[in-house]
Amino acid sequence: MQTYLVGGAIRDVLLGLPGSDHDWVVVGATPEQMVARGFLPVGRDFPVFLHPETREEYALARTERKSAPGYRGFIVHAAPDVTLEQDLARRDLTINAIALPEARINASDRLDLDPADLIDPFHGQRDLQQRQLRHVTDAFREDPVRILRVARFAARFADFQVAPETMVLMREMVEAGEADALVPERVWQELARGLMEVKPSRMFDLLRQCGALAVLLPEVDRLWGVPQPEAHHPEVDTGVHLMMVLDMAAHLHAPLAVRFACLVHDLGKGTTPADVLPRHIGHEQRSAKLLRALCDRWRVPVDVRELADVVAREHGNIHRSSELNAAAVVRLLERCDAFRKPERFDEALLACECDARGRLGLEDAPYPQRTRLLSALAAAQSVATEPIAREAKEAGASGPKIGEAIARARVAAVNAALQPSS
Structure with missing residues (x-):
């Protein structure tokens, strides 16, 4: 059994950014072995476990095979014979497909990365240096959510460019109708995250370039x-x-x-x-x-x-x-x-x-x-409405008339507040 840190945490350290959440992959293990070590199973679609102490997620290495259109159309294979490189090959972008053996993380849990320790079969470090968002393999086309993820990363990393071959692949996916099969929850999740990035316009520019914006947000x-x-x-x-x-x-x-x-x-x-x-x-x-x-x-x-x-x-x-x-x-x-x-x-x-x-x-x-x-x-909020309502009731007013009395008092207060000071 071997454990690796993969994905965003490594990417962000290499970029000099605050570290992301840890994403762990376990190679050579079965679900039963994970449970025997105290891990709590939480995965619904594939084997994911919570560490008994840190509560971080550990996923068994897996491969995925397309079985139907859309986000959920996959057959997942997670077994001890799945290699780390096979697991990395199913990831979205090369910059997210870099791994570090757990044994290379020091006791303080700081990621002082030595490039010699990194496992980078798809040249993610090169793409980080060249500021490129590039898909890992053609398996990218099997998950339409990745179109939104690439657009979101473009909004986060404003100086990165999408590799031409990745843009071609995204257009082909849209033309094949993959974007039509996206489920609402994932679309909103990615849109919301993209809106909160440093340059959200890039998300929508990219979706427009590949044709996905016309499918998802034609308005x-x-x-x-x-x-x-x-x-x-x-x-x-x-x-x-x-x-x-x-x-x-x-x-x-x-x-x-x-x-x-x-x-x-x-x-x-x-x-x-x-x-x-x-x-x-x-x-x-x-x-x-x-x-x-x-x-x-x-x-x-x-x-x-x-x-x-x-x-x-x-x-x-x-x-x-x-x-x-x-x-x-x-x-x-x-x-x-x-x-x-x-x-x-x-x-x-x-x-x-x-x-x-x-x-x-x-x-x-x-x-x-x-x-x-x-x-x-x-000024309008400063108006005490209860005395006005009580006085109006005592004068025989009710319902709308009381509301009109309160509105008049608010108008007077606002009028006084908006008058230019002498």
């Missing part, structure tokens, strides 16, 4: 070539602008829900009728409708889709909020459910700031709308 794919009305640069169409917005969200360290809202807030521009171009009149409601279908398709978490819906419907009004009077501002706050969910409203404002600054020449521009609306919300 996003058709934004390229659509005029962006407020752009002073004709080369910045709606798709290009969208990528700038995503990268601005990463630059501002926005959370996942904000980044997803940035991705989908302008979907309606891809279906703008020709007679209302280039102003995209009414695109907000079209965006919200397309968003609902997209979220249903990929089972986007409720909190993420709810923020995206607010941003899709209201981003135009938020951008124009400096032109609104106090009453209109209060109505905007109510539509955004800001009184009940102020944290979500702040995230909506951050998404709008990313949208505004995701334009050439405006990357460092201020976004006063965010400060103004947060001040308005604070």
Whole structure:
């Protein structure tokens, strides 16, 4: 029985990055031997075990054979006769197919790697040096999730390029219909992780290049070539602008829900009728409708889709909020459910700031709308509603009339807060 550390932990140390989670492979063992040593079996589709002390995952070396289309269409063979090189050959990228014998890890568990100790049959170290994302073997084509993984790695390692032969292979997979067989859970998992990388635009650029974006997110794919009305640069169409917005969200360290809202807030521009171009009149409601279908398709978490819906419907009004009077501002706050969910409203404002600054020449521009609306919300929240409701009831008011009295008080508070200081 021999144990090896493989994959991301080695890759990241070689790149000088903080280490990833440990991924262990065991060669020459049976499930029964692993259990006898105290390992806890947890694998559903193939033998994976938890270490009795560290709780890290140890997988038996395995091979995979394609048996049906899609992510789950595999026959897995895990047995003592499977070699380390056979296990590495089924991995996605050469930079993730480097192994280190466990015996070469010092007692402090630090990975002070000596290249002479590394097992690298597919030249992953060379590809790290050359900044290449290259598939290991033709077995890559058997798992369509790998298309998304390569795109995600391109977003993480912004200075890496996809090897030409790997891009050809990805296009062939899309043309063969492999991307159509992806399951929602894996698509959302990879999209969410890609959105949180350092340069998320690269994920979607790469998916577009290989044709997968048109299959998975056609609502996003058709934004390229659509005029962006407020752009002073004709080369910045709606798709290009969208990528700038995503990268601005990463630059501002926005959370996942904000980044997803940035991705989908302008979907309606891809279906703008020709007679209302280039102003995209009414695109907000079209965006919200397309968003609902997209979220249903990929089972986007409720909190993420709810923020995206607010941003899709209201981003135009938020951008124009400096032109609104106090009453209109209060109505905007109510539509955004800001009184009940102020944290979500702040995230909506951050998404709008990313949208505004995701334009050439405006990357460092201020976004006063965010400060103004947060001040308005604070002023409206400062209104004590219980005394107003009690007084209205004593005057014979009920139901909507009480709500109107509270709204008037909030408008007055917001109006006072928005007045320029003398």
